[in-house]
Amino acid sequence: MTLKLHNFFRSSSSTRVRAALNLKGLDYDYQAYILRKGETRTPEFLKRSPAGLVPVLELESGAHISQSMAILEWLEEEHPEPALLPSTSLEKARVRSLSYMIACEVHPLNNLRVLQKIEKDYGLDQDGVRAWFDHWVHTSFAPLEERLSHEAETGKFCHGDTPGMADICLYAQVLNNRRFEIDTSCYPTVSRIFDTLTGLDAFLKAAPSEQPDAVLNP
Numbered sequence: 618m619t620l621k622l623h624n625f626f627r628s629s630s631s632t633r634v635r636a637a638l639n640l641k642g643l644d645y646d647y648q649a650y651i652l653r654k655g656e657t658r659t660p661e662f663l664k665r666s667p668a669g670l671v672p673v674l675e676l677e678s679g680a681h682i683s684q685s686m687a688i689l690e691w692l693e694e695e696h697p698e699p700a701l702l703p704s705t706s707l708e709k710a711r712v713r714s715l716s717y718m719i720a721c722e723v724h725p726l727n728n729l730r731v732l733q734k735i736e737k738d739y740g741l742d743q744d745g746v747r748a749w750f751d752h753w754v755h756t757s758f759a760p761l762e763e764r765l766s767h768e769a770e771t772g773k774f775c776h777g778d779t780p781g782m783a784d785i786c787l788y789a790q791v792l793n794n795r796r797f798e799i800d801t802s803c804y805p806t807v808s809r810i811f812d813t814l815t816g817l818d819a820f821l822k823a824a825p826s827e828q829p830d831a832v833l834n835p
């Protein structure tokens with residue numbers, strides 16, 4: 618089965634999907650879009666995904682799946698091994714809950730179109746935009762650290778000793794934080810898990826710097 622990932626190297630929701638595909642050992646074709654040039658706003662792309670956002674996973678059947686978390690869930694159902702989610706419903710809920718602290722509460726407030734909007738329409742300068750980004754990262758990373766450091770289910774990774782959905786979200790967001798020079802080293806458990814993830818091939822290969830379009834967009 619040939620999968621095609623429509624994505625952008627620096628997009629953290631794209632990084633999530635690349636890490637999941639790598640963890641599951643799935644090959645995929647890489648289709649790059651330059652977001653700042655509006656390449657996801659063309660009629661051709663909008664046919665794939667009317668929201669004009671990456672990532673979009675194109676299946677061999679021609680079907681398209683948008684929204685990184687929906688893509689991760691599809692991958693998990695279609696390619697269950699190795700699993701991104703643990704086995705019991707309660708454990709699954711914990712992993713989804715940790716994942717959504719990032720995917721639903723940090724990322725949507727800090728993605729490109731929001732940053733462009735607050736800069737352009739509300740007159741924020743670069744320092745203001747950075748302060749906005751910083752605020753929403755810490756608003757969720759402080760309770761994330763609290764949970765990861767106190768909950769017994771945390772292991773080498775966010776849940777136990779195998780990497781999964783929450784680790785994917787954490788990894789992509791910490792890389793994004795670093796790009797905006799947001800220091801999250803004050804969160805020791807988050808930092809420990811991130812450092813462990815950087816030692817895994819599936820995550821290393823998903824990093825923005827490793828993608829073919831990284832060289833074209835310094």
Ligand SMILES: N[C@@H](CCC(=O)N[C@@H](CS)C(=O)NCC(=O)O)C(=O)O
Pocket residue numbers: 627628629630631652657669670671672683684685686720728729730731
């Ligand atoms: N909730 C979506 C977020 C997707 C998203 O915000 N994508 C950004 C890049 S990380 C994008 O395509 N931005 C293009 C734009 O804002 O024009 C997901 O998880 O897939």
